[in-house]
Amino acid sequence: MQKKHVLFASALGVSFLNTVLAPAYGADTPTSQSQSQSQSQSQSQSPADQPQPQPHAPSSQTVAGKAGQAAATPAQTRAQAQAAHAQAQTGQQPASYFAGGTPPDPTQYLPPPPKPGSLRHQTDDTAFATTRGWKNDARWALAASDARLHLPDLLNSFSCAAGFTIDASKTPRLVALLRKMGSTEVPDMWKGKDYWHRARPFVGTDNAICTEEEREEIAKTGSYPSGHTMLGWSLALVLTEILPDRSTAILQRGRVFGESRIVCGVHWESDVQSGYLVGAGEVAAMHGNPAFRADLDAARAELQALRNTAPKPDAKQCEIEHDAAVHSPL
Numbered sequence: 001m002q003k004k005h006v007l008f009a010s011a012l013g014v015s016f017l018n019t020v021l022a023p024a025y026g027a028d029t030p031t032s033q034s035q036s037q038s039q040s041q042s043q044s045q046s047p048a049d050q051p052q053p054q055p056h057a058p059s060s061q062t063v064a065g066k067a068g069q070a071a072a073t074p075a076q077t078r079a080q081a082q083a084a085h086a087q088a089q090t091g092q093q094p095a096s097y098f099a100g101g102t103p104p105d106p107t108q109y110l111p112p113p114p115k116p117g118s119l120r121h122q123t124d125d126t127a128f129a130t131t132r133g134w135k136n137d138a139r140w141a142l143a144a145s146d147a148r149l150h151l152p153d154l155l156n157s158f159s160c161a162a163g164f165t166i167d168a169s170k171t172p173r174l175v176a177l178l179r180k181m182g183s184t185e186v187p188d189m190w191k192g193k194d195y196w197h198r199a200r201p202f203v204g205t206d207n208a209i210c211t212e213e214e215r216e217e218i219a220k221t222g223s224y225p226s227g228h229t230m231l232g233w234s235l236a237l238v239l240t241e242i243l244p245d246r247s248t249a250i251l252q253r254g255r256v257f258g259e260s261r262i263v264c265g266v267h268w269e270s271d272v273q274s275g276y277l278v279g280a281g282e283v284a285a286m287h288g289n290p291a292f293r294a295d296l297d298a299a300r301a302e303l304q305a306l307r308n309t310a311p312k313p314d315a316k317q318c319e320i321e322h323d324a325a326v327h328s329p330l
Contacts (some may be wrong), residue, residue: 013160029250039240053206093131096187097289103184104281106192106225110274113198113224126266131263135208138262139318141294144210146260149231151175154212157232158239161253162246163322170291172308174299185282187232192278193222202265209265218266226267229275230255230282237283243307256324263329 002193114120117327134140146157152168155175168175200223202209209215236254240247258275267275275327286292 009128020140024238025099034195041227094176094183096184097180097286097292098184101289103188103287106188106274106278107195109226109281110192112275113196113268113274114270120270124270125199126263127269127329128207132207132265134263135210139324140210142264142320143260145154145264146232147211147228147264150278151178152179154231154235157257158235158250158253159313160321161210161236161249162239162243162307162314163249166303166307166309167310167314170310171299173302174297175291177238177295178235179264180295181282181286182231184286185230185234185279186227186284189225189227189278192225192274193227196224197222198224198271199228199270200266201268207265210267211264224268224271224274225278226258226261226271228261229258229272230279233276233279234283237280237302238296238299241296242303252325253321256281256321259324259329269330 076322114124145153149152153164155168155171157180200219200221201207202215203219209218210216233254236250236257239250243250255276258272261272261275262269
C-alpha cells in the first residue's frame with residue numbers, strides 16, 4: 001500500500017506516500033522516526049503546553065530518497081512509496097474494506113479536471129493567486145499544520161470541532177478504523193491521480209507553498225483529486241456519525257481541512273472539490289461492509305466515553321480554525 005500518498009495523498013511522491021499510510025494513518029507529508037516520537041510525546045502534554053503548529057520538517061528518509069534520483073513516473077512513485085512503507089511499517093497494513101469487492105472508481109464518476117483557459121480553470125487560477133498573499137499569517141500556519149497526516153496530528157486537528165481533545169493514544173479502536181479506511185481509500189485516490197496526472201498549481205513557478213521542504217517531491221505527483229481533502233472529509237463524515245451533536249462544527253472543520261490545500265498552494269480549487277466527492281463516495285461504499293460498521297460502532301463507544309474525561313482543546317487554536325471557516329478561499 002502507498003504510505004505517504006495521503007495519508008493519503010496526492011500524487012505527491014515518496015514523501016507524501018510515506019505519510020498517508022504511516023503506521024498512524026497515512027497522506028501527503030513526510031514523517032521521520034524522530035518526528036513520530038516527538039509527536040507521540042506531545043500527546044501527553046496539555047494543549048496549552050504544546051507548541052503552535054509549524055510546517056513539518058522533511059523526513060530523513062525522504063531526503064535520502066531524493067539524492068541522485070531522476071524524476072519518477074507515477075508507477076515508479078507508487079513502487080517507491082510501497083517500498084518505503086514496507087520498510088517503515090512496524091506491523092502489517094490492515095486489509096481494505098473493499099477486499100474481494102468492487103471499489104468506487106473515481107476515474108468514472110468524477111468530472112475531468114478543468115482544461116486550461118476554461119472558466120473553471122480561471123477560478124482555479126484566481127484562488128491560487130489570491131491565497132499566495134496569505135503567506136506568514138495564521139491561516140498559512142494552519143494550512144501547514146493540516147498538511148501533517150500522522151494520525152495523532154490528524155485527530156487532534158478535529159479536537160476543536162469535537163469540543164474535546166481527541167488523543168490518538170486513548171482511542172485505539174478509532175485509530176484502527178482510520179488505518180483500515182486509509183488502506184481502503186488511498187489506492188482509489190491514486191487511481192485518479194495517475195489517470196489524470198494533473199500538474200500542481202505551483203509547478204513551473206517560484207510561488208511559495210506552505211510545505212517548501214516537499215516541493216520537489218510533490219511536483220512529481222498528480223494534483224487531481226486531492227488526497228488530503230479526501231482523508232480529511234472522510235474523517236469528518238465518520239466523526240459526524242460518532243458525534244452527531246457536533247456535526248455542524250465537524251463538517252465545517254472538514255471543509256477547512258480541504259481548503260488548507262488551496263491555501264498551501266499545492267492543490268487547485270477543483271482538486272479540493274473533487275477530494276470532497278471522493279471522500280464521500282469512499283465512506284458511503286464502506287458502509288456496505290459489515291466489518292466497517294462494526295469497527296465504527298466500536299470507535300463510537302470509545303470516543304463517547306473519552307469525551308467525558310478529555311480536556312478541552314486550546315482556545316486560541318479554536319479561534320484560528322473558526323476564523324479560517326469564516327474566511328474561505330472558495
